Amino acid sequence: MAEVALRNVVKKYDDVVAVSSINLDIPNNEFLVLVGPSGCGKSTTLRMIAGLEEITAGEIVIGGEVVNDLPPKDRDIAMVFQNYALYPHMTVAENMSFGLKLRKFAKDEIKARVDNAAKILDITELLTRRPKQLSGGQRQRVAMGRAIVRNPKVFLFDEPLSNLDAKLRVQMRTEIKRVHQKVKTTTIYVTHDQVEAMTLADRIVVMNGGKIEQIGSPNDLYHHPKTRFVAGFIGSPAMNLIPAKLETNGSSLKVRLSDNLSFPVPENRAARYRGAIGKDVLLGLRPEHITETRGANGASGNSHEFPATLDVVEPMGMETMVFFKVDGVEVCGRVEPTAAKGSGETMLLRANLDHMHLIDPNTNRVL
Amino acid sequence: MTAATATTPLTRGVFGRASLKRNRRWALIASYVFLIVFAIFFLLPPYYMIITALKSDAEVAHMAHNPWIIAEGITFEQFKLLFTQSDFLIFFKNTAIVTVCTVVITMCISVLAAFSLGRMKFWGSGILATGIFLTYLVPDTLLFIPLFQIVKSLGLLNSYWGMVLVYPTLTVPFCTWIMIGYFQSIPKELDEAALIDGAGQMQMLFKIFIPVALPGIIAATIFSFTVSWAAFVYPMTFLYSADQQVLTVGTVTSLIKADVYKWGMLMAGALVAAAPPLIIYAFLMDYYIAGLTAGATKG
Amino acid sequence: MADTLHSWNPTVATTAARPASKLLKFLRRRSAIAFVMCLPLMTVIGGLVIYPAFYSIYLSMLNKSQTRFIGLSNFTYLLSRDVFWMVVEQSAIFALTAVFFKALIGLVTAHLINNLPVKGQRKWRGMLLVPWVIPLALSTLGWWWMFDPTHSALNWIINLFGGNEIAWLSNPYWARFSVILVNVWYGAPFFLIMYLAALKSVPEQLYEAAAIDGASAWQKFVHITLPMMRNIIAITILFSLIVTFANFDIVQIMTAGGPRNMTHVFATYSFLTGIRSGDLPLGSAVSLFMLPILAVSAIFILRGVRKRGREIG
Numbered sequence: 001m002a003e004v005a006l007r008n009v010v011k012k013y014d015d016v017v018a019v020s021s022i023n024l025d026i027p028n029n030e031f032l033v034l035v036g037p038s039g040c041g042k043s044t045t046l047r048m049i050a051g052l053e054e055i056t057a058g059e060i061v062i063g064g065e066v067v068n069d070l071p072p073k074d075r076d077i078a079m080v081f082q083n084y085a086l087y088p089h090m091t092v093a094e095n096m097s098f099g100l101k102l103r104k105f106a107k108d109e110i111k112a113r114v115d116n117a118a119k120i121l122d123i124t125e126l127l128t129r130r131p132k133q134l135s136g137g138q139r140q141r142v143a144m145g146r147a148i149v150r151n152p153k154v155f156l157f158d159e160p161l162s163n164l165d166a167k168l169r170v171q172m173r174t175e176i177k178r179v180h181q182k183v184k185t186t187t188i189y190v191t192h193d194q195v196e197a198m199t200l201a202d203r204i205v206v207m208n209g210g211k212i213e214q215i216g217s218p219n220d221l222y223h224h225p226k227t228r229f230v231a232g233f234i235g236s237p238a239m240n241l242i243p244a245k246l247e248t249n250g251s252s253l254k255v256r257l258s259d260n261l262s263f264p265v266p267e268n269r270a271a272r273y274r275g276a277i278g279k280d281v282l283l284g285l286r287p288e289h290i291t292e293t294r295g296a297n298g299a300s301g302n303s304h305e306f307p308a309t310l311d312v313v314e315p316m317g318m319e320t321m322v323f324f325k326v327d328g329v330e331v332c333g334r335v336e337p338t339a340a341k342g343s344g345e346t347m348l349l350r351a352n353l354d355h356m357h358l359i360d361p362n363t364n365r366v367l
Numbered sequence: 368m369t370a371a372t373a374t375t376p377l378t379r380g381v382f383g384r385a386s387l388k389r390n391r392r393w394a395l396i397a398s399y400v401f402l403i404v405f406a407i408f409f410l411l412p413p414y415y416m417i418i419t420a421l422k423s424d425a426e427v428a429h430m431a432h433n434p435w436i437i438a439e440g441i442t443f444e445q446f447k448l449l450f451t452q453s454d455f456l457i458f459f460k461n462t463a464i465v466t467v468c469t470v471v472i473t474m475c476i477s478v479l480a481a482f483s484l485g486r487m488k489f490w491g492s493g494i495l496a497t498g499i500f501l502t503y504l505v506p507d508t509l510l511f512i513p514l515f516q517i518v519k520s521l522g523l524l525n526s527y528w529g530m531v532l533v534y535p536t537l538t539v540p541f542c543t544w545i546m547i548g549y550f551q552s553i554p555k556e557l558d559e560a561a562l563i564d565g566a567g568q569m570q571m572l573f574k575i576f577i578p579v580a581l582p583g584i585i586a587a588t589i590f591s592f593t594v595s596w597a598a599f600v601y602p603m604t605f606l607y608s609a610d611q612q613v614l615t616v617g618t619v620t621s622l623i624k625a626d627v628y629k630w631g632m633l634m635a636g637a638l639v640a641a642a643p644p645l646i647i648y649a650f651l652m653d654y655y656i657a658g659l660t661a662g663a664t665k666g
Numbered sequence: 667m668a669d670t671l672h673s674w675n676p677t678v679a680t681t682a683a684r685p686a687s688k689l690l691k692f693l694r695r696r697s698a699i700a701f702v703m704c705l706p707l708m709t710v711i712g713g714l715v716i717y718p719a720f721y722s723i724y725l726s727m728l729n730k731s732q733t734r735f736i737g738l739s740n741f742t743y744l745l746s747r748d749v750f751w752m753v754v755e756q757s758a759i760f761a762l763t764a765v766f767f768k769a770l771i772g773l774v775t776a777h778l779i780n781n782l783p784v785k786g787q788r789k790w791r792g793m794l795l796v797p798w799v800i801p802l803a804l805s806t807l808g809w810w811w812m813f814d815p816t817h818s819a820l821n822w823i824i825n826l827f828g829g830n831e832i833a834w835l836s837n838p839y840w841a842r843f844s845v846i847l848v849n850v851w852y853g854a855p856f857f858l859i860m861y862l863a864a865l866k867s868v869p870e871q872l873y874e875a876a877a878i879d880g881a882s883a884w885q886k887f888v889h890i891t892l893p894m895m896r897n898i899i900a901i902t903i904l905f906s907l908i909v910t911f912a913n914f915d916i917v918q919i920m921t922a923g924g925p926r927n928m929t930h931v932f933a934t935y936s937f938l939t940g941i942r943s944g945d946l947p948l949g950s951a952v953s954l955f956m957l958p959i960l961a962v963s964a965i966f967i968l969r970g971v972r973k974r975g976r977e978i979g
Contacts, residue, residue: 052874054388073880085871089893098889099879146879398781402790405775409797409851415819416808427817434819480707489697495704497968502715504905504964506912508933509956512940512949513718513725536714543707568699597801599915600933604941615803619919630811637804648799652792655799659856660863 002063002076002153003028004049004186009058011044011210018044020210021058031180031187035197036207036233042190043158045207049188050156051075063153073102078147082159084139086131086146093127096146110149117148120182121175137168141175148183157189161196173199194234198222206230223355228364231284231357237321240290240331241359244283246276255283255358258327266302266353273358273367284357284366287321290333292340293350302353308333309346322347420445420635427631445635454609455636458617461527462640465613466595469534473591476535477542478584482572484543485550486558496547503540507600510536518605527611533601538591545590545661549583550576586658589651593644614640726950740951749927749935754955756842757931761911764849768910769903771850772857779858780865791862798855806919809848810835813920838928841921845929848916853909857902864898865891901970904963912956932956 004026011019019041026032034042047053049060051072059066067075078099086095093114100110118124121141131139140160147155157176161169177200180187191197197204198218206213206221206229214221214230225231231239244255246265253265253273263283265273293305308324308331320340322333333349341347358367418434419427421441432438449455483489484496514533515524523529553576561571577584602616609621618636648655729736744750779790797805812819813834821831834844868891876886892899914933917923923930923938930938932953940949 050874050878052877072874072877077878079875079878081871081875083869083871085869085875087872087875087890087893098876102880102885146875150879394781398778402775402778402782402794405771405778406790406793409794409855412805412808412812412851413796413800415812416805419811434817434822476706476710479703483700483703487696487700489700492700492704495708499707499711500968500971501964502711504908504960504967505715505719506908506933506956506960508912508914508936509722509953509960510715510718512936512946512953513722514714515941516721516725516946517718533714535710539707539710568696593799593801597803599801599803599918603914603918604937615801619803619807628814630814630817633807634811637807641800641804644799644801645796648795652788652795656791656795656859659859 002186003061004063004154004188005059005061006045006049007059007061009045009048009060010056011041011048011053012056018210019048022212024205024212024215026186026188029184029186031189031200031202032205033189033191033197033201033203034205034207035191035194036213038192039209040207041210042192042207046156046158046188046190049154050077050079076153077156078150078152078154079156079158080140080143080147080160082162084131084143084163086139086142088131091128091130092123092134092142092145095131095142096149099146099150113149113151114145117145120148120179121145136164137172140164140172144176144179148179151185153186155185155187157187157191159191160189161191161193169196176200195236198234204234206233208233225284225357226366228282228284228359228361228366231359231366235286237287237332239284239286239357242283242285242326242329242331243361244281246273246279246281246358248277253277255281255356257283261306261326263304263351263353263356264302265356269356276358276360276367280361281367282359282361284359285351285353286355287332287334289352289355290331291350291352292335293348303350304353305348305350307346308349310341310343313340313343315340322349324349416634416638419631420638422631424629424631445631446639448629449632449635449639453632453636454612454617454621455614455639457610458612458614458621459640461611462596462614465527465530465534466592468531469538469595470588470591472531473535473538473542474584474588476539477546477587478572478577480539481543481546481550482576485547486553486576499540499543502536503544507537507598511600511604514601515604524605525607525611527606527613529605530598530602530613533605534595534598537594537598542587542591545587545658546580546583548661549580553579582654582657583661585651585654586661589647589655590658592647593655596644722950722954725947726954728947730945730947732947740948741954744948744951744955749930750952752927753930753932753935753952756929757911759842760846760849760913760931761907764846764853764910765903765906767846767850768853768857768906769899771854772861772902773899775854775858776861776865779862791859794858795855797852798859802852802915803919805852806848806916809844809851810920813844835921836925838925841925841929844920845916848920849910849913852916853906857906860898860902861895864895868894897970897973901967904967904970908960908963908967911959 004024006022006024009019009022010017022041022045024032034045036042044053048055049062051067051070055068059068061067062075062077087098090098096114096117097110100113105113114127115124118127121144123138123141123145126134126138126142131142134142143160160176161172164172173196176189180200189196189200201218203215203217204221205215208229213233214226216224221230221234225234225239228241232241242257244257244262247254247256247262249264252267253270254262255265256262308322308326310322310324311330312323314321314323315337317337319334320337322335322340323330324333325331335347335349339347359365360367415435418437421443422437423439423442423444426432426437426439429439480499484492484499518524518529518533521529521532523532557575557579558571561575566574597615598613599615602613606612606616609617612621618633618640725732726740727735727737729739775794779787779794782790811817815833815836818831818834820834824831832840835841872890872894873886876890881889911931912933913931914937917929917931917934918937921929923934932955936949936952938949939952940946
């Protein structure tokens with residue numbers, strides 16, 4: 001276990017900048033997730049930490065030691081690959097002990113570690129099998145076992161669940177979290193799935209186009225996104241981003257979405273937004289904050305009721321998603337199944353404005 | 368944390384283990400050096416053949432010069448002699464006829480058989496496929512003696528049409544094998560879509576499978592061409608007179624007049640004879656290689 | 667209305683056509699068509715490979731003028747002759763030595779090329795495959811010229827460095843060396859191509875996992891590359907053994923079996939006795955001695971190819 005730090009790390013392929021000036025400090029035992037769309041540089045960053053890619057500029061520090069010039073085997077790291085990368089001609093036990101054998105560990109030490117890891121991951125009966133006899137989930141466990149036996153300073157995960165089907169993914173997610181609680185090691189985990197990020201991470205690093213958009217705890221990123229990208233990326237279904245104009249209404253502010261729809265801005269926010277009066281903005285509001293009306297006793301906080309003609313209605317069982325248009329822009333809301341109207345019908349909806357965000361479309365920053 | 372890291376950056380790189388970048392660079396340079404050595408080994412004979420073909424007879428015989436360069440000026444007289452004073456062009460014509468016929472025959476037989484074995488199941492198809500592969504392993508030097516008798520009894524001895532008869536044994540097995548792999552890799556859904564569209568078996572073959580398996584067909588065609596062009600054992604055994612002879616045997620045996628080896632002309636002949644496969648290789652290298660590896664990698 | 671009445675009487679329509687339609691229906695069945703499509707192939711193989719192979723066995727048991735049946739006399743005769751045992755020994759030495767070096771060079775060059783940046787690999791691969799592309803008879807001619815006793819360009823280089831000229835084709839031991847050399851020169855590119863393709867089929871991530879596990883370059887080669895390539899190495903070696911063992915061109919053109927029969931192989935000796943000397947049955951017998959080795963190799967190759975098919979598919 002060790003701290004990891006990245007200082008001004010840059011990765012260039014010829015003239016293309018894949019990762020530009022990343023700065024990260026990861027304390028001991030933290031589970032850090034790098035998340036972002038394809039091509040954002042998260043895998044490249046992970047591979048630079050592993051030593052599988054050369055660092056164009058900057059430093060990577062593991063456990064207080066600069067590792068830029070160290071080959072992977074000297075960095076004391078272990079990695080779990082998306083395609084498992086299990087040695088097909090070796091048994092599960094041999095796969096897990098390969099690294100230890102190369103480092104000339106004693107035979108009984110190797111056996112002890114392999115057995116221990118197998119117990120943690122519940123794969124003890126699989127030790128004599130070959131990878132091709134295992135299912136996807138089992139292979140992933142073996143890959144994790146191979147990492148655990150090494151007792152490394154850092155665990156690196158490169159999209160390990162992307163090859164599994166949806167149900168298995170959910171199961172393995174819980175597995176990984178359980179293992180992390182048992183085997184306390186600094187973990188850096190890369191994924192493109194923001195649900196994985198939210199459920200697994202102590203802290204999340206959202207990356208886009210080779211840069212870090214925001215670092216924070218899952219709750220932080222969810223409730224207080226700092227950029228448009230983070231706002232739209234975290235949370236499923238995605239946050240609604242509706243073009244609007246900020247106007248004054250006497251002493252208070254309101255957000256005009258269309259000719260016949262505008263939301264009042266809560267008092268505690270007004271001060272922050274003064275500088276953007278008269279400008280075009282994007283209103284960010286998550287679907288779960290556009291709900292059915294709850295009658296007089298249900299109303300709490302700053303909310304605004306408005307009618308909407310429903311376009312598409314998607315019943316999800318626990319809730320129903322309703323889609324409607326505001327000035328041509330599709331907006332999504334979440335309502336109780338019983339309260340939902342049908343497609344084409346008009347329904348009264350309630351926007352909870354305590355959770356609104358305003359985004360400057362020019363800088364893409366959240367105001 | 369900052370205090371600990373402040374001292375480490377440069378010192379490691381200079382005194383400690385060599386940087387990853389430098390190790391990789393050395394490995395790359397070493398690779399190039401060895402590859403150049405191998406390239407020299409592999410390309411030396413063709414180079415020398417070209418050099419010799421461009422020398423005059425006098426220079427070829429003259430021993431004092433460095434034989435690896437052309438000292439007395441490039442001349443094309445060897446080629447002129449080759450085309451005018453020997454049977455070379457007859458050999459070329461014969462080889463061309465035999466090769467084209469063989470390729471056509473081979474492809475017809477192979478495509479039909481490969482399509483059938485690759486996509487349609489019938490009793491014995493597995494055995495036949497294995498049998499084809501085994502046939503490929505039977506060398507021509509095992510069959511040439513009994514075939515001599517057979518070709519003689521058919522009256523085709525000393526006729527290049529006899530070559531057209533026996534060359535397919537060299538080409539058909541492997542070409543079929545290559546194309547079975549290609550036909551097999553076409554997804555079944557294509558069959559079914561075509562059936563729904565109303566196509567019969569032959570139509571499916573010509574309108575869908577052949578176009579989709581075209582790379583395999585090109586590879587097989589190239590393979591049968593080069594094997595036919597380069598065949599030596601059969602023409603050596605079955606052909607005697609110059610007017611029926613093919614390039615490989617003709618260049619090697621008939622260009623030697625009265626125990627005098629006219630090396631300049633011989634090399635010129637060898638080069639021109641080797642030209643067609645080389646040209647095909649230069650332009651269609653990927654198909655050429657695909658044909659070779661198809662056997663093994665497609666399992 | 668009228669036609670429906672017609673179609674109501676199935677017996678009328680079919681009785682006349684029943685035998686013909688049944689045949690047509692059989693022919694139209696997929697499996698029948700498939701079988702017919704294979705007929706040309708089966709004719710070629712049956713008539714020009716299988717029949718001659720069996721005919722060869724029959725032929726080998728006749729006397730020289732093919733008038734009497736003499737059983738295994740030809741075979742016993744061969745086994746009693748020194749020349750024949752030389753042929754056996756030489757064929758084996760050539761095949762084993764040549765295949766070993768071909769495989770080695772192929773493996774080494776495949777690795778070297780694989781180390782290069784991907785863009786340049788094609789050029790090098792193209793250059794190094796040239797020996798295989800040139801028809802063997804013609805490139806052998808080129809080598810023959812390089813070995814020529816009076817004009818050898820190779821000897822010129824040796825002289826340049828102060829050494830003695832080598833009698834490439836007239837000294838029996840050097841003649842054997844030359845034959846093997848040309849064989850290796852010609853066949854190594856094939857191994858190069860096969861091994862390069864096999865190297866590329868090993869997933870890159872296995873090497874990365876091994877790097878993280880702590881493997882050096884050599885350890886990666888031994889623990890990952892070789893096991894993954896085990897099957898293709900076996901297949902190519904066995905295949906090349908068959909082809910090299912039965913090779914004719916090189917020996918025939920450069921030495922015709924000499925000097926003093928010390929470079930004869932099965933193919934050339936069979937040619938000499940069967941065609942040149944006109945004793946077809948004896949020639950047949952010679953070439954049939956190749957059969958056991960070929961059969962054994964073929965079995966192993968088939969097993970290997972099947973195993974590889976299962977590994978991939």
